[in-house]
Amino acid sequence: MHYVSAEGLTKSYGINPLFRNISFHINEGDKIALIARNGVGKSTLLRVLNGEETVDEGKIFIHKDVTVALFEQDPKFDETKTVLENIFHTNHPVLNVIREYELASESEDGEAMAELFGKMDDLNAWEFEVKVKQILTRLNIHHLEQPVSDLSGGQRKRVALAKTLIDIGFDHKHTLLMMDEPTNHLDVEMIEWLENYLNQENVTLLLVTHDRYFLDAVSEEIWELERENMYVYRGDYENYMEKKAARLESEQASIDKAKNEYRKELEWMRKQPKARTTKSKSRQDNFYEVESRAKQKIEDAQVQLQVKMSRLGGKVVEMKKVYKNYGDLQVLKAFDYTFSKGERIGIIGKNGVGKSTFMNMLQGLEPVTSGKINIGDTVVFGNFSQTGLVIKENMRVIEYVKTIAENFPLANGGSLSAAQFLELFLFSPDKQYTYLNSLSGGERKRLQLLTVLFANPNFLILDEPTNDLDLPTLAVLEKFLEEYQGCVMIVSHDRYFMDRLVDHLFVFEGDGEVRDFPGNYTQYRIWLKDNEKKDNKWDALQERKSKGETTESVVVNRASSTATASTNKAAAAPKKKMGFKEKREFELLEKEMPELEKEKAAITEQMGAGNLGFEELQKLSERIIVIDGLLAEKEMRWLELSEME
DSSP: OEEEEEEEEEEEETTEEEEEEEEEEEETTOEEEEEOOTTSSHHHHHHHHTTSSOOSEEEEEEOTTOEEEEEOSSOOOOTTSBHHHHHTOSOOHHHHHHHHHHHHHHHTOHHHHHHHHHHHHHTTOHHHHHHHHHHHHHTTOOOTTSBGGGOOHHHHHHHHHHHHHHHHHSSOSSEEEEEESTTTTOOHHHHHHHHHHHHHHTOEEEEEOSOHHHHHHHOSEEEEEETTEEEEEESOHHHHHHHHHHHHHHHHHHHHHHHHHHHHHHHHHHHSOSSOOHHHHHHHHHHHHHHHHHTOOOOOOOOOOOBOOOOOOSOOEEEEEEEEEETTEEEEEEEEEEOOTTOEEEEEEOTTSSHHHHHHHHTTSSOOSEEEEEEOTTOOEEEEOTTOOOOSSOOBHHHHHHTTOSEEEBTTSOEEEHHHHHHHTTOOHHHHTSBGGGSOHHHHHHHHHHHHHHTOOSEEEEESTTTTOOHHHHHHHHHHHHHOOSEEEEEOSOHHHHHHHOSEEEEEEETTEEEEESSOHHHHHHHHHHHHHHHHHHHHHHHHHHTTOEEEEEOOOOTTOOOEEEEEOOTTSOOOOOOHHHHHHHHHHHHHHHHHHHHHHHHHHHHHTSOOOHHHHHHHHHHHHHHHHHHHHHHHHHHHHHHHO
16 A cells, blocks of 8 residues: 655755655555754655645655654653643543543553453453553553653653653554654663564554664664755665665766766867857757766765864772662672773663662762762863753854864864864854754764763763664764773663673673673673573473472583583383484584584684674574574474483
């Protein structure tokens, strides 16, 4: 089914066009990612399709049976109503009874729940209620009677996401779901759940995101807005990068060819007499077309990070038996750690377990309950926080920067004026004189990054730095951090960003426990899955024991394996002896399993080196999943054969 057709769309703000004469089509089942630099018009295009804005030129056709749903970066609510009333805002019998049931469930009103059971049955509302419950639980939405005006920014985002998902899941057969940065303010588990949910629901999707793993998981096509045009690429992000590079190379070759032709035609034009013939007039017209092509410029401006880093001495930070409590909530319990030069640490954990508190304590912004934090004399913290820019009054960008300093030292020994430094961060002279409140979210993030790097920090603390940054700026920031000689501590839901930059993780597990995991996020998830499998095997063994079977420990001397449990049948049960084929299979298994584990260890080490591209990381991650599956099968078969031996 054909959902949307757009022909010749043009949209400008003032004299600056966002896009010009673009055309596209969206069909049922399409999953499209829309990417561009900040300020180029991604969010504007979504609002145009949602009917919130109009274009200057062009036509849009949306099928009459299609419902358009837009999840925005800054969600809008009825501030006078509760979370529950905002989520179930549609007056429909099914939604009304589910709303009442959720409210009764939260308040544990057994009498009301019993009465609502019958209504739920009558309206066949149970299937949809299960979906609603899953959405609310997975997005950690509780206290449904709380006014939305009391919610934090992250809570508002999650409530808006729940509202959108419930809307599209109810009574809409044909929905175009448009999402503007849906992963901001979600933890990694929520993002992974959202990936699976969107894939299972088979929605038609138009998505704006900076999260490259999420982009690859849920989209099959990439649209890029660049230099007023739209370019379409089939496939994943890595394929987009390759195809874009080829396109730019081809365009540059075409411009170079036009320049050569232009020089020849310019010489001919200068030699021509004033009185021109009809034949030379056509050549003259062609000259102006060639001139236009020859004078095209492929602008690929990028943020330039060339700041100077303060010298970092031998002593960085020591944390000794640090405790932190908020009443009954334990954030840290006897935490010991000594930071070294050049460490790159990722911090992960569910919301509310103390990640931000930990970083504030490290910088002396929050007191410890007990214990000591000793900070080296040469340490200069650079804090890129989620709170963003703190502005007392509205002012122009250049005025704000000059309140910090007039000149800024660079890594190469030189210095730049405030205006020149702003240009490194893609603030043109015109943009420097705009007011701060008129900046986009991404522009504010760039300005915040600039102010953090002004102080020449040697210990960077980055709390969700990828929110609202466009992909080109993210790529530059990643390259800068890879070469940065100081310490880096990162809290981020962007798994690609974490995988590329961190050497090890502080995993906040709750109740004050922090695990120091040696590896990046993908390696940690693999480790978790391995442990889940071991736990499942242990549970299976315990179940067999409860049924009267005996268990004996079997130690297998393999290169990188650990002790594995083995089970025998009950003594009364007759044993089947190994035949030649089984013995041969058993011998092969004892050779194959160490080889698979050796390959897995090599891949894990390769992924931890931090020098792989996205496509290589993806392939290696997929190979590890395959290896884990093979090992699980072979280990179970080995256990079966070992019982026969």
